Amino acid sequence: MTAIIVKSPFLLFQELGMTELLLIALVVLLLFGGRKIPELMRGLGKGIREFNDAKNNVRQEIEEGMKENPAPEKKA
Template sequence: MNVYFLFIGGPEIFVIMLIVVMVFGADKIPDIARGLGKGIRQVKDATNDIKREINDSSKEHGLDNSIGKDIKKEIDSVKENIDDLTGPIKRQL
């Protein structure tokens, strides 16, 4: 059984890692990883800030979060209906 990560298998990942070590050197890899980690963290913090601003803005203007819950409930209902419809088709394949 092959394990794939982003449609890349184990041998391909090994070759990519080998090339990264050859190009950047073993001593630079921790710095690169640290920089990537900081970048990912900044993106995550920015998305959390945006979510918080939206929630705060909706509370200031008297909007209720129940609208979002109702929309989610409807989406889940549609997903269940699709699963009920496609269930027999999936089983036949």
């Protein structure tokens, strides 16, 4: 039998140094070009903003629902 070792995906990012990050940035620049990167970042920021708005709306609806219908008191 062989043992399967599962590593956390976050361990990969702990081992990245400055050289590796510069290499990744260079590859992204070569693949997308200087003109596409601002568009990609703008789209990423817009997506994160929409996600946070939706998350806040859900939280607000849950809090309002809890205020409208308080939990019944348990009798001792």
